[in-house]
Amino acid sequence: xxxxxxxxxGRFGGRFVPEALIGALEELSLAHQEALTDPTxxxxxMELHRTYTGRPSIITEAKRFAEYCGGARIFxxxxxxxxxxxxxxxxxxxxxxxxxxxxxxxxxxxxxxGQHGVASATAAALLGLECVVYMGEEDTKRQALNVARxxxxxxxxxxxxxxxxxxxxxxxxxxxxxxxxxATTHYLLGTVAGPDPFPTMVRDFHKIIGDESRxxxxxxIGRLPNAVLACVGGGSNAIxxxxxxxxxxxxxxxxxxxxGAGVETGKHAATIVGGTPGVLHGTRTYVLQDxxxxxxxxxxxxAGLDYPGVGPEHAYLHEVGRAEYQAIxxxxxxxxxxLLSKSEGIIPAIETAHALAxxxxxxKEMGDESALLINLSGRGDKDVQxxxxxxxxxx
Amino acid sequence: MSLLEESFDLARAENRALLIGYLPAGFPTLDRSISAIxxxxxxxxxxxxxxxxxxxxxxxxxxxxxxxxxxxxxxxTTRDVFKVVATSPVPTLVMSYWNPIERFGxxxxxQELRKVGGEGVITPDLTIEExxxxxxxxDKERLHRxxxxxxxxxxxxxxxxxxxxxxxxxxxxxxxxxxARTDISSAAQALVERIKKVSKTPVCVGLGVSTGAQAREIAxxxxxxxxxxxxxxxxxxxxxESEANLKVKSLATELAAAVRR
Numbered sequence: 331x332x333x334x335x336x337x338x339x340g341r342f343g344g345r346f347v348p349e350a351l352i353g354a355l356e357e358l359s360l361a362h363q364e365a366l367t368d369p370t371x372x373x374x375x376m377e378l379h380r381t382y383t384g385r386p387s388i389i390t391e392a393k394r395f396a397e398y399c400g401g402a403r404i405f406x407x408x409x410x411x412x413x414x415x416x417x418x419x420x421x422x423x424x425x426x427x428x429x430x431x432x433x434x435x436x437x438x439x440x441x442x443x444g445q446h447g448v449a450s451a452t453a454a455a456l457l458g459l460e461c462v463v464y465m466g467e468e469d470t471k472r473q474a475l476n477v478a479r480x481x482x483x484x485x486x487x488x489x490x491x492x493x494x495x496x497x498x499x500x501x502x503x504x505x506x507x508x509x510x511x512x513a514t515t516h517y518l519l520g521t522v523a524g525p526d527p528f529p530t531m532v533r534d535f536h537k538i539i540g541d542e543s544r545x546x547x548x549x550x551i552g553r554l555p556n557a558v559l560a561c562v563g564g565g566s567n568a569i570x571x572x573x574x575x576x577x578x579x580x581x582x583x584x585x586x587x588x589x590g591a592g593v594e595t596g597k598h599a600a601t602i603v604g605g606t607p608g609v610l611h612g613t614r615t616y617v618l619q620d621x622x623x624x625x626x627x628x629x630x631x632x633a634g635l636d637y638p639g640v641g642p643e644h645a646y647l648h649e650v651g652r653a654e655y656q657a658i659x660x661x662x663x664x665x666x667x668x669l670l671s672k673s674e675g676i677i678p679a680i681e682t683a684h685a686l687a688x689x690x691x692x693x694k695e696m697g698d699e700s701a702l703l704i705n706l707s708g709r710g711d712k713d714v715q716x717x718x719x720x721x722x723x724x725x
Numbered sequence: 726m727s728l729l730e731e732s733f734d735l736a737r738a739e740n741r742a743l744l745i746g747y748l749p750a751g752f753p754t755l756d757r758s759i760s761a762i763x764x765x766x767x768x769x770x771x772x773x774x775x776x777x778x779x780x781x782x783x784x785x786x787x788x789x790x791x792x793x794x795x796x797x798x799x800x801x802t803t804r805d806v807f808k809v810v811a812t813s814p815v816p817t818l819v820m821s822y823w824n825p826i827e828r829f830g831x832x833x834x835x836q837e838l839r840k841v842g843g844e845g846v847i848t849p850d851l852t853i854e855e856x857x858x859x860x861x862x863x864d865k866e867r868l869h870r871x872x873x874x875x876x877x878x879x880x881x882x883x884x885x886x887x888x889x890x891x892x893x894x895x896x897x898x899x900x901x902x903x904x905a906r907t908d909i910s911s912a913a914q915a916l917v918e919r920i921k922k923v924s925k926t927p928v929c930v931g932l933g934v935s936t937g938a939q940a941r942e943i944a945x946x947x948x949x950x951x952x953x954x955x956x957x958x959x960x961x962x963x964x965x966e967s968e969a970n971l972k973v974k975s976l977a978t979e980l981a982a983a984v985r986r
Contacts, residue, residue, distance in 0.1 A: 336854050337728060344852075345852050345854060345855065346850050346851065348783070348784050348850055348873060349872065349873055349878050349886065352877075353877045353878065353882075429805070493781070493790075496779065506902045509783070509784065509900065509901060510901040512900060513877070588977050609823050609824040611781070619828065622802050622803045622829070623779075623803070623827065697876075
């Protein structure tokens with residue numbers, strides 16, 4: 331869906347970076363293009379997915395949860411069953427293989443909740459790469475368990491103490507490291523944001539989710555789903571499952587953003603619903619910003635959606651009307667989190683719970699004849715502490 | 726000929742490099758940034774670069790990050806940058822990340838800057854591919870357009886970027902972010918030599934330059950020397966406005982002497 335050679339999606343995307351990085355982005359772009367058509371690379375990646383990630387991931391029909399969704403049939407694409415517990419591994423293995431292909435030995439990554447950091451540290455351990463993860467100091471405190479996990483996997487975790495000390499600042503710090511060490515280092519960006527080729531490349535590594543799902547749905551119910559739903563922070567799991575359905579005009583594509591305390595309160599991370607077009611972290615997209623173009627802090631109960639930008643392809647899909655974006659509040663997400671846990675025995679990531687809350691609304695709207703496919707992008711083990719606190723369960 | 730171009734000519738006639746000093750607008754307050762710039766000029770800085778504080782400065786090290794945060798916390802708004810430029814008696818450019826310019830309105834930004842006598846803009850994260858509206862707006866307002874190139878920039882790209890620069894070309898002395906370094910790498914000289922092969926536009930070297938000795942080295946091969954973080958440090962390390970301005974002026978004096986060949 332990239333509409334030109336330098337990574338634009340309509341008026342979104344592109345490259346807004348220091349010249350120092352242009353060479354590395356061009357090198358990466360070329361490596362990605364070559365890998366796409368290189369059978370050896372594709373075989374190696376697919377073999378890793380089969381024997382390490384655990385692909386293809388299954389689809390579970392959630393019959394009891396469907397009762398909360400107006401009786402619509404609910405199908406869960408189980409990315410939570412992947413090794414490391416989320417869809418993140420798809421992209422990380424792809425980029426780690428590209429890193430080796432480019433002859434680089436060090437990867438850096440940013441992380442908010444720690445999922446992408448853990449996945450990066452995992453891939454680095456598997457492929458023998460040095461790994462440094464930047465994480466906002468606030469997040470290292472909120473997600474101490476994941477910090478320990480990354481260290482156990484052999485990665486170095488650097489707490490970021492500038493700005494709001496969260497994901498946005500971790501990305502800034504990773505970019506600074508990259509500008510300095512670009513000759514030896516690959517920046518393993520964790521979502522479909524950032525300068526070209528990241529939005530396209532990360533999407534290409536995640537589109538396996540939609541490719542598998544589309545085939546699986548045809549096998550399961552003999553037709554396509556009426557709607558595909560996914561949560562959107564940067565938007566990698568959403569673009570991954572949407573992509574295979576882009577040309578199926580009968581299929582509604584619905585992205586659920588983090589509405590925090592409510593978009594009207596200003597305390598949210600719903601970038602498309604509540605933001606404006608701008609430039610952040612190297613790409614033109616929707617941004618939470620003030621009248622002067624200064625980035626505003628985002629708020630969400632889910633650290634993985636707590637980001638004031640969004641992938642440029644989502645900005646484009648929103649603008650042309652191919653995908654719809656809605657905001658789900660913290661409370662709505664936590665209700666869905668609890669309902670899925672109790673009705674299906676699946677504890678979802680709080681990020682994913684936003685998509686489930688979306689299904690409860692859309693299911694009621696579309697009725698019991700409809701089939702909804704939801705990307706169950708991650709498992710909720712990492713969120714036990716946050717959820718226990720939210721529901722008042724003593725630890 | 727623009728005031729900036731006249732400054733380069735004058736410096737050349739005096740057999741020295743131009744000294745360019747950077748300070749963010751609104752740091753630590755709007756008034757103090759204006760008085761600190763005055764102190765820089767009294768000490769012998771030829772050209773001023775006024776930084777536009779931004780929430781996500783990926784090309785900047787800890788010192789400028791901290792200064793930008795302070796300015797923003799003290800209520801800096803984009804319009805303040807024009808107030809600062811308006812008070813400067815020497816050729817003055819703005820250095821800004823792209824989003825605040827785009828948010829202000831590309832054409833409007835160029836018009837306002839021209840109105841207050843600005844000479845041009847340095848855009849560290851704007852690539853030539855994304856520059857269509859910027860090129861037409863700056864051409865229309867006769868503003869200099871300065872892009873930053875790096876040691877990693879390939880020759881073919883140097884040619885293309887240099888061709889779109891006017892006033893001067895900003896050569897980053899090293900691979901990295903802004904902030905004082907103890908050594909200036911040999912990469913800077915090699916980069917300047919490569920640029921000189923493809924462009925007649927003056928080349929100024931910045932990133933990491935903080936001492937007279939470093940400025941002296943760079944002045945041997947570049948048309949200008951850019952110093953930023955070192956001035957901010959003087960302000961951060963002072964207890965009062967007068968102390969800060971004295972230190973700023975004294976650093977400017979040291980650097981101004983050093984750029985004479």
